[in-house]
Amino acid sequence: MSTKVIALTGNQAAAEAMRQINFDVAAVYPISPQTELMGFFAEYVANGEVDTDMVAVEGEHSAMAACIGAAAAGARVITASAGPGIAYMVENLYIASGMRLPIVLIDVNRALSAPLSIHCDHGDSMLTRDSGWISLFSENAQEAYHNLIMSVKIAEKAMFPVIVNYDGYIVSHSIENVEIFDDETVREFVGPSGIHRIPYPLLDVSKPVTYGATAQPDYYTECKYQQHVDFLKVYDIVREVFNEFESISGKRYDFIEEYMTEDAEYIGISMGSSFGTLKDAVNTLRAQGRKVGAIKIRLYRPFPVKELAQALSKAKGIAVLDRADSFDGIGGPLFKDVCTAILHNQNRSLVHNFIYGLGGREIHEEEFIKAFDRVERLEKGVETRDNLVEYLQVRA
């Protein structure tokens, strides 16, 4: 195996992974900040560098519909979208997971309207959190590249579709050094495509089957229970693929990434590109002698409940940093997931929720430090709270 380090944006790195994987079908509709990604990939298609059938559809609902058809036929398929495009796709996301089709979707995270914003937050991804898709978050272009390569294998082993998230503009359009494998390594890792990869390929005319039939009340529950049971098996499959990936890359991935949590009394949790800023905040506070740490969620669905509970078992206070609001009187989506996870723990830490980075608002170390301060004062009883959730960055 050989690797090379080149300067790429997140979108370029993702397009490179797509080229190396050489998907059979890509059905896409353009939307910022994903447009550029598919622009790069369309060039590979036009130049004959891939065998991919690129289907230009009339909208994201159709993009996913085309993916569903192609995947059911046995093709290895991918699509990509962002923000409102993801929203438009949602109905078909549930169909894809219910039909157990190994589709890959890149979500270049973008805020939802209104007001209209093309910039990053995780509101779009949160539309997908109950859809039965496996969901991976990437901190930077390198992780987006790695997650994409692993996603194909995860999807096909689990027979569930996978979303690879990376932050719009912050990751998608920023240039970083990315270590790229040679094509052979990637193609060997993902293995060959071919219709008999999946249990019931639609084009296997010797064994005709019906996809997407009706299930009446006498069947629907059993169908969903099977999906439920199989989704719980995804943890082991993801771990397996992470391990296989380590053997080709030397890179050790886990469901969550911990930073200085060993003796931490106060822990901040975030997903995506803000984790670097969170680590900076931890470094600054550590230099002042404060016992703080940080956790990044890499595997968002299925949620790493046990691993997170374990990592938080000794924390006194937890600051959950949500790049999306839920507007439900409870708190952000990640906050609720974290609260659920710590139900496993005997000693419940104080958990407080902070919303940040909406619609592309830049996040700074000082703001995360404010979150650590607030959580510590709440935990010590110096301050009180009316709500479990507050905004970190509001002009008042």
Place this chain on the structure above:
Amino acid sequence: MYQLKKWFEIPIGSIVSEAGSSMMNNTGSWRMLRPVLNTEKCTNCLICWIFCPDDSIPVNREQRFETDFQYCKGCGICAVECPYDALEMVPEMEIKLKELE
């Protein structure tokens, strides 16, 4: 007797692996309107047969026969498409009540 499958016996993705299994479902059971055929007006042009989405109109080369009410869902497409006005959509309830009288 037709045995309901257990959750682990259902093929992955809830696909239906046997051909023609829809025959087991009486899809006509939710029909609200029934296409009533006026044999005097009907010219046996077979246009209704072309349009019926549920393949519920039995025909041979010369003639259409009475609709198969086991599967006819009462969509009314046949009645709209019939050029000779030979089909009238009548509420099932009316027909059932009449049968009771």
